[in-house]
Amino acid sequence: MHRRYAILDVFTDEALTGNPLAVVLEAEGLDEARMQAIAREFNLSETVFVLPSREPRHRARLRIFTPARELPFAGHPTIGTAILLALESGSAADALAFGLEEEIGIVPCVVEIRGERAGHARFRLPKLPTFDGDAPDEIATAWALGLAPSEIGFARHVTSRHSAGVPFCFVPLASREAVTRASPRHEAFEKAFGGNGRRAAAFVYTRETVGEGRHFHARMFGQGLGIGEDPATGSAVAAFAGALMQCEPLGDGEHAFVIEQGFEMGRPSLIELSMTLRHGALVAAEIGGTALVVAEGRLTL
Structure with missing residues (x-):
């Protein structure tokens, strides 16, 4: 056939x-x-x-x-x-x-x-992002990605776990250079980001972008999903709305973000995320x- x-x-x-x-x-x-x-x-x-x-x-x-x-x-x-x-x-x-x-x-x-x-x-989004449990500490996170603990986090952003259907661990990094250097250590990566029924997957991101008019630069490592690295991950950006709710001072109304991903792979990608907040809660989100x-x-x- x-x-x-x-x-x-x-x-x-x-x-x-x-x-x-x-x-x-x-x-x-x-x-x-x-x-x-x-x-x-x-x-x-x-x-x-x-x-x-x-x-x-x-x-x-x-x-x-x-x-x-x-x-x-x-x-x-x-x-x-x-x-x-x-x-x-x-x-x-x-x-x-x-x-x-x-x-x-x-x-x-x-x-x-x-x-x-x-x-x-x-x-x-058919399912709004939800909190998915405690994230690994800075030392475990840094070791799993081949980085220094001092490179984990920026501003109000801390490592967190969220899911909009597929769970991810979100790892904020202090610089785009740190994002570029990130390299998963297989067993440490599985231990830090997997376990308890989760497939090990980490979305690392920073505010330093390659192009203007964009808000975050990211990479997604998904060895637990059968993906070494993904050029553009809409399901991760859907769950990233949860990390933004946790770590960004967002007010009621409409918010729009552009996330760049895949640049380190030679597959530059741009993912659009829009969020609607009412009374301090996320009531709708879209990927484009x-x-x-x-x-x-x-x-x-």
């Missing part, structure tokens, strides 16, 4: 940058083991399998796999697949809105089509970004 697939570069408007994503458009009949094997074959940080939606009012049902395991939710797969499905729809409209069914729940998406092979999408189709093909399975 022939199954169509596409490769997109996500969180970028330039081919061969951003975070590459494989989307299998005709996934009916594939079981979980087969999907996992195909994800290993593509060997990208995530592969999406598009299935018919359970509810007719939604556009599609998605299953998302890293090379090692299935995820209930992920950001760059949602952005990339939403844009691809909008392009595939043949609609003459410049913008489309629809829901995608993921394991975490319904993800509402809005897509702006930009030409024949690109678009911009944003989605509302651009993507473009860079390849298409068929699986003969």
Whole structure:
């Protein structure tokens, strides 16, 4: 059987940058083991399998796999697949809105089509970030990343754990140079950031950015997710909203941030995060970004 697939570069408007994503458009009949094997074959940080939606009012049902395991939710797969499905729809409209069914729940998406092979999408978080337990201390954190304890933290920012469907440990670093030098030590990394049923994953960030108009520079190490380093991690930025609530003096109203990631990998990416606060509480958040189709093909399975 022939199954169509596409490769997109996500969180970028330039081919061969951003975070590459494989989307299998005709996934009916594939079981979980087969999907996992195909994800290993593509060997990208995530592969999406598009299935018919359970509810007719939604556009599609998605299953998302890293090379090692299935995820209930992920950001760059949602952005990339939403844009691809909008392009595939043949609609003459410049913008489309629809829901995608993921394991975490319904993800509402809005897509702006930009030409024949690109678009911009944003989605509302199906689950707002929650506190995910105590973070490791500065010494354990620094050792796990090959850094000095004095390089951990800046301003009000301290190491914290949050989840918006996928748990991450958020590690603020004093400089972009420290972010660049960060290098996970395998066993120490697992001990510091994993355990208690968690998959070891750390999002390191700083306020020092490469480009103007951006707010944070980041890297994501996800050895517990089967990802050594990820060029752009929407699910981490979704949970990062929790770290910002904890560490930034945010007032009521709308707040917008741009996070740059993937620069150390030669895959520069820009992730948009918007947050809505009312009475001191986070009531809504959205992830946004651009993507473009860079390849298409068929699986003969």
